[in-house]
Amino acid sequence: MLAYIMRRMLLAIPIAFGVSVVCFSLVYLAPGDPLSVILPADATQEMVAQIRHAYGFDRPLPVQYLFWLGHVLTGDFGMSIATRRPVILEVTGALSNTFMLTSFAVPLAFGLGYAMGALAGCFPGRAVDRLVTGAAVVGVSLPNYWLGIVLVIIFAVEFMALPATGMGPKGSAQFSLLRWSDAQYMILPVVTLALIPVGIIARTTRAAVAEVLNLDFVTTLRAKGLSEIAVIRHVLKNSAPQVLAVMGLQFGYLMGGSILIETVFTWPGSGFMLSKAIINRDIPVLQGTILFLSMIFVATNLVVDLLQSMIDPRIRRS
């Protein structure tokens, strides 16, 4: 097992390297000189050359990349152009707000999706199965940020039951989960975020459970007189690796989807910050946020792989 963990972690290194290269090159995708945002409008030719040298833009690209990587690895992501604060502080602050949403949305989404899928898989062809299949198609076709807007229209505009946007009446700095006046601001974003992956998780769980139910060992279990609940327990355990793989992917989509949903609810998380950075053309913040979020995604995939191999030892051998 330890050898497998080591090997799997070594395999993640080239991916992480590639991700960092992509994030680094984002600056060069931007139209115009990357220096144009720092330079004063009336900069002389010498001044431009001087600043170019100071920032290292006159060196070959691979050298620039290593320079950048060295800074990033020591936690220096540069300064935000809009706020003049270090990017690392901005990103970590926003990420903690995003995690507050996801720590509620992920269990809700995965629990609901898994329960629906398992139920549908145990009763193929029945009403509950059709419901899950329909919900899955709707789920993948729904613009999730629109769902957020519709929920705002229903619960905030028409019924005035919940607040529409923001993070508490006093702002994000004094937000407390324990106060209802603050916590109610989380309900709509969490529900919207959670509804994105439910359909796909339910569909995958259904397919996996139905597949395992058809295997010979289920007949054997029933033949030896095991109760149906115990049989289902075996089936669920055997279908878990497939479900886990999809949950890992969906976690990434949920993080990505938070860009739009945090914008809809003006929730001051990493996604909202990203959309602000786009409007302000704040490339350092854009780069830092994308790097952080994608590294989280890489780490999630690694954890999912390891969990899968813990549940199903056959994966380790292949």
Next chain:
Amino acid sequence: MSQTAALPATFADETSPAERVRGYWGTVGYRLRHDPVTLFFGAIVLLIVLMAIFAPLLAPFDPYKESVVLRLKPWGYRGHTLGTDELGRDLLSRLIYGARSSLLMGLVPVAIATFLGGTLGVIGGYAGRRVNAVIMRTMDVFYAFPSVLLAVAISGAMGGGMVNGMTALALVFIPAMCRVAETATAQVRSLDFIEAARATGAGTLTIVRYHVLGNVLGPVFIYASSLVSVSILLASGLSFLGLGVKPPTPDWGLMLSTLRQSIYVVPLSCALPGAAIFVTSICFNLVSDGIRSAMDVRL
């Protein structure tokens, strides 16, 4: 006879012996014609496409005509069936015109990605070894980004606009497309009939052109059809963030983001562009599911 063996028993029983031999595409067409769900949603897709093409004839007003006095009027106000937006433009006309950019942003990136990703995948799958490793490991890196994040990152860095948005979306789809084509090619490559073709003296190009592509285009096409709805959703998301279509061009995602500011004044109108995106995307999804099952050779 080998063709009828691929058909379900019920089809073979119903047809007379004279009609029994039906080619692969004949079977696909037969299945599609007898699939009411796919036909129904395919008809809606066709209607949306026609609506986009004939928008100037269908729209009751000029979608760009602003009016200070007509801002945010309710449904049915002075001939404006669905009211007006925050600049006094007719909402129904803008919704009709909005189909154009949505369909364009849904289809163009998928077409580009199918061509480029498919080509890369076939090269990687057929060449094998080192070429395959270089192509596929590069694609793995792009797989490490959630798709929304990658699209936002690329178009965010390049700046907004329709062309940049479509480029970003094409880049997002290429790795997935490449993987589908690579898997299909690698499966075919090791089969005996490829070996036989090579033994008869066929060159690499001939083999790829006649033997590999024939087996790879099917799965690639099916996958591409499922990407259209994803592309429409992502594109409208980009426009919603201000990265896709630029104002004043009518676009559903953009309309959602500007009408959102008036959510307390015209809540119903505010939800309409999103409903249009949802309907278009679910229709494309269901049609794609129909094509997938019609083209499935195992059935």
